Amino acid sequence: MCTHMHDPHTTHMNALKRFLRYIKGTISYGLTITCSAASSLVAYIDADWVGCPDTHRSTSGYCVYLGANLLSWSSKHEPTSSRSSAEAEYRRVAHVVSETCWLRNLLLEFRNPLSRDTIVYRDNVSVVYLSTNPVQHQCTKHIELDIHFVRDKVAQGQIRVLHMPSQFQIVDIFTKSLPHVLFKDFRSSLNIREPPVSTVGV
Incomplete structure (x- = not known):
């Protein structure tokens, strides 16, 4: 608005x-935050390339779970225009990888290190391919630093970038207009709900 x-x-x-x-x-x-055995971080990322008709900029969002609990999230218009959907998506992947590395280090300082690698889910196949393919292409030179950063984390075993079909990409709630039923389903997946008991008078 x-x-x-x-x-x-x-x-x-x-x-x-x-x-x-x-x-x-x-x-x-x-x-809603619940007690759960948190053994890994799981992140979901999406970017709506040229989603804003006025500025032709992308709208991007992500959410990071620690176990079953939503730990970190963001939704924003990108400050600059991207030349391709792969660029918009990969820049967000690099940003989320940086965020999850910071969270892993924070948990380490709390003496609760994670034993598993962080899983990053994307609905863009080319982004998943770029995260493991060591060959540099001419069309990806403008995001070369982001690609190398993510590939290094993948090679170190800290991150895995996996594909997830769009219909299960819950972070779409941050970037797109959704049908009512899907919106409610994704909202519930984010653990946004009414409290289980009334807190009136407490």
């Missing part, structure tokens, strides 16, 4: 009213 504040129209006002109705109807919802 902020991108249209300089020139709002009726459609934008209707969208704002819909947002406010949603917030009012889910005011009691929150992020």
Whole structure:
């Protein structure tokens, strides 16, 4: 909504009213944290290439789970335009790999090191291929540093980049408009729900 504040129209006002109705109807919802044996980090990444019709910039998002609990998440418009969908997606992979490395080091400082490698799920096959293919292509020179960074972490056994079909990519909730049923399903997968017991008067 902020991108249209300089020139709002009726459609934008209707969208704002819909947002406010949603917030009012889910005011009691929150992020649920449960006790679980956390043995690994799992990340989901998605980028909606040229998703913004006004600026032609990508909208990207990610979420990172520690065991069954959502630990870190982000959704934002990229500051610059990407020349290809692979560039937009791979830049986000590099960013999330950096984030998960920081989380692994933080857990190590808490004396709770992870015994397994971090799994990063992508719905873009070319990104998965680039993370393990040692051959540098002419069309990927503009993201060469990101590629080398991710490949080094893969070679060290800290990261695995795997493919996941789009219909199971829960981070789509951060980057795309979704059907109502799929939105509710993905929201539940993020552990966003009503509290199991009332906290009124506590």
